[in-house]
């Protein structure tokens with residue numbers, strides 16, 4: 065479960081940065097932020113902007129290859145040079161406007177550094193976004209016309225990892241080009257079919273099957289009931305009402321609470337329930353090498369918009385997206401400006417363990433989140449006892465109740481941990497009975513560990529929705 069070592073440090077650093085940028089927000093960026101930034105650079109260094117170089121290069125090539133043919137220069141979609149599109153959109157493919165795609169010719173463009181990204185698709189690792197230059201060829205079989213589009217995509221600068229693409233095309237063929245771009249977009253973007261598992265965006269696995277049962281989540285029943293009811297009411301009645309009011313049916317819930325209180329578990333159990341109700345579940349993971357980027361949220365939204373089924377969208381650790389340049393965009397999402405338009409309804413379930421950060425910017429601004437549920441640490445002895453019984457399972461003895469008062473104010477993960485540790489102690493002594501003394505020792509040693517380590521449980525936070533990952537033990541705890 066909890067990753068330790070460097071990756072954990074990275075995550076903590078990320079969090080710190082998120083917190084810092086939240087407290088000292090940079091100036092709000094406008095839509096053409098990137099272009100302005102470049103212009104600013106140009107004034108300083110007198111360097112042409114990258115898209116200008118692309119256009120200059122493409123113009124020269126056009127004149128060599130298609131002398132006397134008029135053209136227009138357009139912003140193009142970076143998805144056309146994506147390797148997935150290049151592999152899947154095959155020559156011979158029919159396009160709107162009675163046209164046919166005939167294939168591509170790679171071009172050598174000294175202004176572009178050819179470079180590809182890669183990611184996991186299902187079980188395979190494949191090349192994806194690619195910077196490069198191409199002549200895309202088309203024909204219109206009916207009239208025997210042949211034409212090409214000169215295309216170039218490149219990165220703007222070191223900071224912004226977005227490809228920018230331009231194309232030179234004869235204006236009368238714009239419709240065919242638009243159809244080709246749309247086709248490339250469709251094959252590159254994730255397609256969601258109805259399936260029995262959770263669709264993951266980011267992360268190393270494409271799908272997973274949640275196994276947490278609703279009854280496994282031990283929390284105050286009225287809180288569980290409220291969360292469950294909110295989601296069900298949205299899908300059963302809310303979606304229609306939103307639509308009648310001409311609103312995008314998009315509801316946003318936030319689960320906020322300190323680490324280890326069961327937020328991920330709640331998400332997993334709700335994901336399982338949603339699948340049983342034949343809804344689609346999309347989970348945005350910040351745990352792959354790209355971290356928490358807005359691009360992932362966008363991909364998730366595209367997937368959701370194409371889903372055409374009621375969808376549960378889970379975004380864990382939403383605070384991690386609220387940093388730097390991405391912050392304004394995520395706030396746009398929360399404000400509904402960039403909502404995924406899925407007529408069947410999308411419910412976003414986000415989690416955070418920085419409720420205090422969320423508080424200022426979002427909590428106090430009505431409309432950004434429809435509802436915030438605080439997932440608390442164990443608030444009373446009755447719940448602590450239920451949790452302890454659950455995790456002691458067959459080893460439970462009534463005498464174990466004596467440790468219950470010490471469990472109040474701790475998160476659920478603490479109880480699981482001490483129950484496990486007490487069993488380990490029994491195993492070391494080759495016993496199958498867990499004595500109260502063993503349990504008590506476990507509580508004390510974990511409390512001690514937490515004092516030494518700062519927040520021990522926070523460091524063990526799971527990185528994804530792996531519902532029941534193998535439990536890794538930390539050195540030190542076993543040595544008591």
Ligand SMILES: Nc1ncnc2c1ncn2[C@@H]1O[C@H](COP(=O)(O)OP(=O)(O)OP(=O)(O)O)[C@@H](O)[C@H]1O
Nearest residue numbers: 281282323324325326327328329417476477480525
């Ligand atoms: N309310 C709970 N009921 C039952 N088990 C719990 C509960 N809370 C925590 N646990 C146990 O602790 C583990 C960790 O909890 P979980 O990952 O759901 O916490 P979290 O709130 O998502 O933490 P974080 O904020 O660090 O992501 C769970 O897999 C489960 O075994």
Ligand SMILES: [Mg+2]
Nearest residue numbers: 327328525526
């Ligand atoms: Mg979690």
